[in-house]
Amino acid sequence: MKFAQYVIGGYSVAGAVFLVYWLRLGARIRRAERLDRDA
Amino acid sequence: MTLLNPRISRVLGVAALVSLVALAVFGLFIAPPDAVQSDAQRLMYLHVPSAWIAYLAYGVTALSSALYLWRRTRSPVWDRLAGASAELGVLFTAMTLVMGSLWGRPVWGVWWAWDARLVTTAVLFFLYVGYLALRRVPAPLETRAKRCAIAALVAFVDVPIVHFSVDWWQTLHQQATVFTPSLNAHIHGVMAFTLWLGVLAFTLLYVYLLDKRYRLETLEEDLESKELAKAIEERVQGAGTTAPPEHVEVGIGR
Numbered sequence: 001m002k003f004a005q006y007v008i009g010g011y012s013v014a015g016a017v018f019l020v021y022w023l024r025l026g027a028r029i030r031r032a033e034r035l036d037r038d039a
Numbered sequence: 040m041t042l043l044n045p046r047i048s049r050v051l052g053v054a055a056l057v058s059l060v061a062l063a064v065f066g067l068f069i070a071p072p073d074a075v076q077s078d079a080q081r082l083m084y085l086h087v088p089s090a091w092i093a094y095l096a097y098g099v100t101a102l103s104s105a106l107y108l109w110r111r112t113r114s115p116v117w118d119r120l121a122g123a124s125a126e127l128g129v130l131f132t133a134m135t136l137v138m139g140s141l142w143g144r145p146v147w148g149v150w151w152a153w154d155a156r157l158v159t160t161a162v163l164f165f166l167y168v169g170y171l172a173l174r175r176v177p178a179p180l181e182t183r184a185k186r187c188a189i190a191a192l193v194a195f196v197d198v199p200i201v202h203f204s205v206d207w208w209q210t211l212h213q214q215a216t217v218f219t220p221s222l223n224a225h226i227h228g229v230m231a232f233t234l235w236l237g238v239l240a241f242t243l244l245y246v247y248l249l250d251k252r253y254r255l256e257t258l259e260e261d262l263e264s265k266e267l268a269k270a271i272e273e274r275v276q277g278a279g280t281t282a283p284p285e286h287v288e289v290g291i292g293r
Binding site: 001002003004006007008009010011013014015017018021022025026028029032033035036039 | 059063066067072077078079081082085130133134137138141142144145244248251252254255258259261262265266269
């Protein structure tokens, strides 16, 4: 594949960004739920 | 409190994941390479849907903000929805800029150009980062919601500027292709399918994440109200039972 480093890099970055955002969002929700219960 | 039924949210999450995997398979292996740009064009399947979904996210923020400002429809739901959608808009704009940069390097020879489309998109990104920062400024909920709604509507002015920048100025970035009938662009069937698959996958992901982000917005608002009520209660009890301290030390970092 020509320009493989850019193409594969792009798809990997996109996947990683979405995954990290999703995991982080889940963690933020769980933290807020815990704090909300304790408050 | 969520926007969607938890079961629907789960189904949506699975559908988003499946369509994203299908997009990767089609974008990397099944769609043919472009006649001019070769494989570098495969980044279009991420770049273009990201930009469209960012527009959608900012559109939802602007509409929700307008509905909040209009007295007849004023509800905290619109404020929460605006905040939740703006964060996703920033996420998809960042994705657009990064994918565009990665695509620009092999095709244009540069990571970045001071081109009208690129600059207005970067401005859009920073406008909504500012909007998200404004949401974090402590204030009564209604005051915060009102000023954020105004800021969101002001920031939205940049969306049509981004869209039409390629027509209004001479740009390195190409003009709109898919929706310009005069160009009579013939797109290979598999390429067109992959592009629309990207739009579908990112739309599903957007709706799924919007539901989650809305839940977080609701929880943070509840927590803020509870903490405020608790602080007022403590203050009232303190004032009723104890004398105010004679000497109070204040300082940063306490």
